[in-house]
Amino acid sequence: MTDTTLVPPPHVVPTVFTRDQLDWLPWLEPLPVEELTDRHFAGLVDASRANSAYFRLLVRDPDVLGARTRTDKDIFYNPEAGLPRAERELAAAAASRLNGCIYCASVHARFAVTFSKREADVQKLLDDGVGVDLGERWNAIVAAAVALTTTPITFGPAHVDRLRAARLDDAAVADVIQAAAFFNWANRLMLSLGEPASPPAG
Amino acid sequence: MSDIDVIDRLLGIAPGSALDRIRATRTEARAQAQASYRALFNPDDMAGIAQQERLAVAAFVVGLHGQSAVTEHYAGALAAAGATPALADAVAAAAKAATGQGPYGSYPAGPLSVEDQPGATWRVDGRIAPILGPRLTAAFEHMHLLILHPRDAGPTALQALLDAGWTTTDVVTLSQIAAFLAFQVRVVAGLGALATRL
DSSP states (O other), X not given: OOOOOOOOOSOBOOOSOOOSOOEEEESSOOOOGGGOOHHHHHHHSSGGGGGOHHHHHXXXXXXXXXXXXXXXXXXXXXXXXXXXXXXXXXXXXXXXXXXXXXXXXXXXXXXXXXXXXXXXXXXXXXXXXXXXXXXXXXXXHHHHHHHHHSBSOOOOHHHHHHHHHTTOOHHHHHHHHHHHHHHHHHHHHHHHHEEEEBOOOO | OOOSOHHHHHHTOOTTSHHHHHHHTTHHHHHHHHHHHHHHHSOSOOTTSOHHXXXXXXXXXXXXXXXXHHHHHHHHHHHHTTOOHHHHHHHHHHHHHHOXXXXXXXXXXXXXXXXXXXXXXXXXXXXXXXXXXXXXHXXXXXXXXHHHOGGGOOHHHHHHHHHTTOOHHHHHHHHHHHHHHHHHHHHHHHHHHHHTTO
């Protein structure tokens, strides 16, 4: 029997980039919780992710999901050296803004605000896009994330120089690269396997 | 397929070099990027997607990025997996024909519509499609969407894959191939640029 796509229930479609908590509705059938095996839980990494339709869809290929999740966690959560967490999140939000992933941008804009306390600047990035002026250090990070997100990739030695001039060391530059690159992975899954939904009005 | 770290190999990273030390600050990301590569292209269980199909899709996806060293790697792996010269040529020709500039696409109607950059939905050339067959033809058309205009994605595009014989689980794996490679080529391009300044 040929599989079919899902029709999401009626919902409010977000039409702006936002820091609101959004929902995500799959276009393909996630695995039912009761069908999850030990191998699936190994792929989910955190058992609580079994509550998420997104992760229960991706867990159809559990080994890839597990490796993807562990890559993600090290790039963003490893506290050793490199770029401050706020700026890893900024790179993620900038890549998501350029690719047009309203869901991913909402999550990582919230994290960027939590860790940087620069609510107005993060909101400007969401409202006005990747061309905004956020001060030279953030501008250099956003420009690097943008150059890594376009196809063809336009990131080059001049972006490295600009990041260094903004006082990023080599490990921090590598974090910008990996954070932006990782969101070119995440955005494509989030954008193509389902859609965001706003919380109901009122 | 060997299990030498493919990003290291593509960048020519020598043990103890400056770039080796930088990658070592994110040991787990390095190991898990390689684990992702292995899980996608050399898993113990290929499930519903033959290795040759996985590598044909990969060669097409990296071809869209125009990163020649990465493209050569996947074209070589495709040949090693037993692809006929006709298939290898069809993959390369499709990638060349599909190359474009991204990301483009449209937003849900509303305030963001002013940012819409409508663009082509790419279709495999009628002379190449018979060589690829219906499964790879549908897969390549979806890969082009994911790489160059992912915000145009929707359930109709997924239904086209299902109609071509891919299962829901296959579509998850195909999507991971495109998305992972979008990451891998960017890490290689980014660290390659950093290497010129070390």
